[in-house]
Amino acid sequence: MRQELAQLGNGAHVLAIQILGNADDAADAVHDAFTRVLTKPGAYQPARGPLKPWFLHIVRNCCIDMIRRRRPGPVDIDELTDSGAGPEQALEISQRDRALQLSLSRLPAEQREILVLRDYVDLSYAEIAEVLGIAKGTVMSRLHRARLALKEELLPYG
Amino acid sequence: MVNESIRVDEHVGELLSGMVDGELTQQERQRVTLHCEQCEACRNDLAELRALRERLGNSSLSEAGEDTWRETMNEPVVANTRGLGWLLFLAGILAVAGVGMGAFIVDPSIPVGMKLILAAIYGGLALLLISVLRQRLIERKTDKYKDVEI
Numbered sequence: 001m002r003q004e005l006a007q008l009g010n011g012a013h014v015l016a017i018q019i020l021g022n023a024d025d026a027a028d029a030v031h032d033a034f035t036r037v038l039t040k041p042g043a044y045q046p047a048r049g050p051l052k053p054w055f056l057h058i059v060r061n062c063c064i065d066m067i068r069r070r071r072p073g074p075v076d077i078d079e080l081t082d083s084g085a086g087p088e089q090a091l092e093i094s095q096r097d098r099a100l101q102l103s104l105s106r107l108p109a110e111q112r113e114i115l116v117l118r119d120y121v122d123l124s125y126a127e128i129a130e131v132l133g134i135a136k137g138t139v140m141s142r143l144h145r146a147r148l149a150l151k152e153e154l155l156p157y158g
Numbered sequence: 159m160v161n162e163s164i165r166v167d168e169h170v171g172e173l174l175s176g177m178v179d180g181e182l183t184q185q186e187r188q189r190v191t192l193h194c195e196q197c198e199a200c201r202n203d204l205a206e207l208r209a210l211r212e213r214l215g216n217s218s219l220s221e222a223g224e225d226t227w228r229e230t231m232n233e234p235v236v237a238n239t240r241g242l243g244w245l246l247f248l249a250g251i252l253a254v255a256g257v258g259m260g261a262f263i264v265d266p267s268i269p270v271g272m273k274l275i276l277a278a279i280y281g282g283l284a285l286l287l288i289s290v291l292r293q294r295l296i297e298r299k300t301d302k303y304k305d306v307e308i
Contacts, residue, residue: 002231009227013220027222027230034231097217104219118179119214125181140181144172147207154210 001044004051005034011052011121012059018104018112019063032062053127056117060131103153111146118143169193170200178207 009030016026036058037043044054104112117128128143129136170190176182177190194201263273 002228005231006224006228009224009230010220010222013222013227017219023220030227031230034227038231097219100213100217101219115214116219119211120217120219122215125179140176140179141172143179144175147175147210150214151206151210 001041001051002038005037005055008052008055011116012056014120015056015113015116016059016063018116019060019109020066025066026063029062029066030059032065033059036062049130050127052121053123053130056121056123056131057133060113099154099157103150103157106153107146107149110142111149114139114143115146115150169197174200174204174207177204178211 012030012033013023013026016029017023020026020029033055037055044051048054104115107115114128114132117123117131118125123131125139125143126136128139132139134142170177170193173182173186173190177187182190190200190204194204262268262276
């Protein structure tokens with residue numbers, strides 16, 4: 001299980017960046033998720049489904065908890081306006097991905113996270129629905145809108 | 159032969175994303191395929207969506223590697239095992255001290271006066287230790303600069 005979790009670390013980190021807006025907080029959220037999972041080894045039941053969506057759901061909850069600590073009150077992920085990685089952070093990643101990262105950062109959080117879950121983490125629609133707590137039927141339309149929005153944002157970069 | 163129940167003249171919109179992801183039913187796939195044969199705009203959209211998915215999938219959006227996460231994952235385990243180690247160590251020390259104390263008290267060859275003197279010395283040391291530990295704990299709880307790294 002530890003090996004599988006380590007392999008999920010990067011995807012979880014990128015998802016957390018989309019929700020929290022910076023890499024350091026995102027790493028803390030992934031760390032919190034590891035702690036939650038490893039201190040309760042019986043919490044994951046393989047019979048209920050794969051580890052990946054279950055763990056990413058926990059990562060997402062850890063991110064929401066962090067936001068709640070920063071700003072007490074109910075958290076609506078759809079209303080989050082923090083952009084993803086900022087320009088300084090984007091400079092750290094390869095030149096090829098810089099335009100992509102900057103374009104992603106201009107999208108709303110709900111579009112960023114669904115794009116990452118499908119295209120970066122490679123979850124199925126059913127798994128995305130599980131992570132986000134939405135109906136499976138909503139996934140395709142939300143994802144399509146997100147892809148069209150990202151395509152628009154990438155236009156200036158050619 | 160075209161299935162008449164499949165509307166090939168309408169744009170397929172979000173079904174293009176479903177097609178890219180392999181998440182459509184057979185009928186939906188057929189509808190998208192037939193429509194794209196006739197509609198250049200949707201054909202281009204489909205190609206662009208495929209390219210976009212591939213680009214995002216091949217990108218590197220996090221600098222951290224698998225080893226970093228493995229180390230991160232070990233931190234809580236290290237903390238827990240360290241706590242357990244201290245607990246076992248202190249329990250062992252207390253057990254040895256208890257047995258030694260018992261043997262010392264019941265030993266008839268040691269005069270009572272000597273027993274009282276040694277009890278006062280060790281009792282005093284124990285009280286000093288408890289006092290220092292208590293002070294440290296209070297400082298740790300109330301020190302607002304405890305998380306500041308120098």
